[in-house]
Amino acid sequence: MSTPPPTSTGFASRPLHAPLLARPCTAALMIADEAGASALLALAEATPELMPRTTVLLADAGVMNAALRARAPARLVETPLAGLEPALDALLAEARMGLQVHVAGSEGLIGRAVARLLAAGLPLGAIQSEHRGSPARRMQCVHCKTIAEDITTDPYTCPGCGRALYVREHFSRRLGAFQGVCIDAETPGEVPEPVEIQS
Amino acid sequence: MQSLKLTRKEPLSPRITRFRFEHPEGAPLPIFAGGAHVMVQMQDGAVLRRNAYSLISDPADRSGYEIAVQREDQGRGGSRWMHEQAQPGMVMTIGAPVNLFALNLTAKRHLLIAGGVGITPFLAQVRDLGRIGAPYELHHAIRSAAEAVPLPDGARLHVSDQGSRMDLDAILSGQPLGTHLYVCGSDRMIRAVLDAARGLGWPADALHSEEFLAPAPGEPFAVHCARSHKTLTVGAHQSLLEALEAAGIDAPWLCRGGACGQCETDVIACDGTIDHHDHWLDPDEQAHKIMPCVSRFRGQLLTIDR
Numbered sequence: 272m273s274t275p276p277p278t279s280t281g282f283a284s285r286p287l288h289a290p291l292l293a294r295p296c297t298a299a300l301m302i303a304d305e306a307g308a309s310a311l312l313a314l315a316e317a318t319p320e321l322m323p324r325t326t327v328l329l330a331d332a333g334v335m336n337a338a339l340r341a342r343a344p345a346r347l348v349e350t351p352l353a354g355l356e357p358a359l360d361a362l363l364a365e366a367r368m369g370l371q372v373h374v375a376g377s378e379g380l381i382g383r384a385v386a387r388l389l390a391a392g393l394p395l396g397a398i399q400s401e402h403r404g405s406p407a408r409r410m411q412c413v414h415c416k417t418i419a420e421d422i423t424t425d426p427y428t429c430p431g432c433g434r435a436l437y438v439r440e441h442f443s444r445r446l447g448a449f450q451g452v453c454i455d456a457e458t459p460g461e462v463p464e465p466v467e468i469q470s
Numbered sequence: 471m472q473s474l475k476l477t478r479k480e481p482l483s484p485r486i487t488r489f490r491f492e493h494p495e496g497a498p499l500p501i502f503a504g505g506a507h508v509m510v511q512m513q514d515g516a517v518l519r520r521n522a523y524s525l526i527s528d529p530a531d532r533s534g535y536e537i538a539v540q541r542e543d544q545g546r547g548g549s550r551w552m553h554e555q556a557q558p559g560m561v562m563t564i565g566a567p568v569n570l571f572a573l574n575l576t577a578k579r580h581l582l583i584a585g586g587v588g589i590t591p592f593l594a595q596v597r598d599l600g601r602i603g604a605p606y607e608l609h610h611a612i613r614s615a616a617e618a619v620p621l622p623d624g625a626r627l628h629v630s631d632q633g634s635r636m637d638l639d640a641i642l643s644g645q646p647l648g649t650h651l652y653v654c655g656s657d658r659m660i661r662a663v664l665d666a667a668r669g670l671g672w673p674a675d676a677l678h679s680e681e682f683l684a685p686a687p688g689e690p691f692a693v694h695c696a697r698s699h700k701t702l703t704v705g706a707h708q709s710l711l712e713a714l715e716a717a718g719i720d721a722p723w724l725c726r727g728g729a730c731g732q733c734e735t736d737v738i739a740c741d742g743t744i745d746h747h748d749h750w751l752d753p754d755e756q757a758h759k760i761m762p763c764v765s766r767f768r769g770q771l772l773t774i775d776r
């Protein structure tokens with residue numbers, strides 16, 4: 272069984288920071304879901320001068336859209352969570368070095384956004400992320416490679432191969448997902464009672 | 471270290487000369503990657519000098535290594551020796567290529583900025599970039615036309631006394647996502663470029679720099695080597711590393727320019743001030759470590775673990 276992950280910055284392989292901080296930049300990109308939007312608001316509150324250079328990308332942020340719009344970013348783009356990747360790609364196509372990115376929200380949102388940012392060539396050093404909301408994780412089965420979103424228990428059942436997988440603390444930045452590894456490989460059928468993932 | 475024959479010596483500019491070394495029997499030389507340097511050993515009278523020079527020839531060309539040496543009349547004598555004493559036909563001792571300034575091949579694009587003779591590592595790197603088809607942009611900033619050297623096609627030359635000074639902000643602001651920045655030149659130039667990039671929001675992991683530090687001369691000083699039970703005097707124009715070597719004390723080194731960390735030495739006692747000239751030690755390490763290849767000491771006595 273895996274132990275709960277250490278909080279925020281204790282995690283070397285995930286670019287986690289809390290709170291998000293403004294850094295010198297030519298332009299900023301802020302990305303959040305509904306739970307993460309409050310972290311962006313805190314950042315906007317602390318550094319209002321950043322907002323005229325900032326593009327905000329909100330994925331299913333619901334009532335938080337208006338609150339962020341009130342912070343007067345240079346641009347605000349709304350997207351359904353399912354359309355995060357194409358919306359992000361469109362913004363990155365115009366981006367130049369000097370961009371600093373802030374991501375806030377669920378593990379799934381952070382993982383997906385960071386993977387896309389890295390694929391576009393943005394170095395990890397230009398990305399900060401803050402986990403807010405559900406502790407649900409984006410998982411990849413190391414056996415059949417199926418990605419499962421919103422996993423809240425450990426172990427969980429892989430939707431691809433049906434194996435019982437335990438949640439490893441190993442995070443792939445390229446995939447934006449944690450690894451799920453077969454829990455009963457040595458003693459088939461002996462699967463511990465699933466417990467809620469804590470953070 | 472290998473013995474290579476100096477086969478060609480030709481000026482590239484009034485102060486910069488190109489030297490080509492080949493295997494005496496024509497055997498192929500070890501391959502290298504652009505950005506690598508070699509240590510050139512020179513017997514200058516009684517003094518053994520070792521200077522690092524970036525390789526400028528095509529890394530895929532195994533028939534020879536080429537370096538470019540700028541004559542430094544205020545320097546310690548190595549570059550003057552190369553210009554005056556080194557002659558085609560001589561067999562010299564050259565170290566194996568070492569690369570402390572490698573390209574990051576995950577970059578989508580490479581922005582190369584050189585000041586003066588700092589152009590040298592880029593001359594080899596653009597060959598590698600051309601071969602793999604990676605997009606790049608090369609800028610060479612010099613003070614006057616006399617510093618110009620032949621540049622690869624497409625390189626941009628900026629001559630400050632002709633009013634075509636490099637517009638750093640414009641260059642740094644227009645780079646697509648995934649560009650990595652490489653800068654080589656004087657300490658001041660490197661600092662200016664890196665500061666500008668950081669200020670514009672470039673993250674540290676996209677920034678690369680290389681500066682070759684020549685050991686700065688200074689007042690002679692005494693050093694006690696605790697492990698070898700010897701006390702030596704480091705001459706005004708000698709580095710601590712050279713003094714250790716002259717005394718037959720085994721001391722590791724790789725770059726001899728304060729960049730690689732190889733020569734790091736523990737300080738056991740220090741009654742005075744260490745002048746740290748390296749790019750290696752963190753401020754909190756400086757109290758109990760010294761890099762003998764470039765750093766010096768002022769005071770009563772320095773005791774080191776050698």
Ligand code: FES
Nearest residue numbers: 726730731733763
């Ligand atoms: S030999 Fe490289 S830092 Fe001294």
